[in-house]
Amino acid sequence: DIQMTQSPSSLSASVGDRVTITCRTSQTISRYLNWYQQKPGKAPKLLIYAASTLQSGVPSRFSGSGSGTDFNITIRSLQPEDFANYYCQQSYHTPWTFGQGTKVEIK
């Protein structure tokens, strides 16, 4: 299985901050890396696929980058509705695997 290592596991930030979350994979996956946002009691929501492509309707303050084994998601100016858990996921080879998640909390 492809192992996913996400960091940090949690972070505290203020509205308006720039936030970056990192995901590293145990083997190269080209650009088959996706990012999800999950709020408490809700299903995950696909934000970014193919490392950097924004899903339809996702605000442009979200961006993704990376290829191979190292990937990032950046929130340019954190908004109140962005406080949530974020997960990376590889869709290069089954079994699809997820990072352990990053909790973005209000400072």
Added chain:
Amino acid sequence: QVQLQESGPGLVKPSETLSLTCTVSGGSITNHYWSWVRQPPGKGLEWIGYIHYTGNTNKNPSLNSRVIISADTSKNQFSLKLSSVTAADTAVYYCARDTKSYYESSGDGLDVWGQGTTVIVSS
């Protein structure tokens, strides 16, 4: 727009079989792959497996021997059966649309999700 809804018992006894169904509305299940994902309380996400309406399935090796995923095109549904459950199988179970192509081994994530259903394994 496509919507997914999970259904099934919320309580299953240890050693029994968990059975869930995902009903797809607003689109045909013949157009995509469909996945099951679960999330134990307070923990991360685990992919269980996917199915194509042709019967092509792929399951997580960690659960493979206990999982059956099937599809019913007449009802526009797909289903999950997980046998010999234990307390470790207590989780929120989600169904989701998988963007994997029939002709490629890779995909672009899970783009539509059901709201999830909580399954507790307890006697």
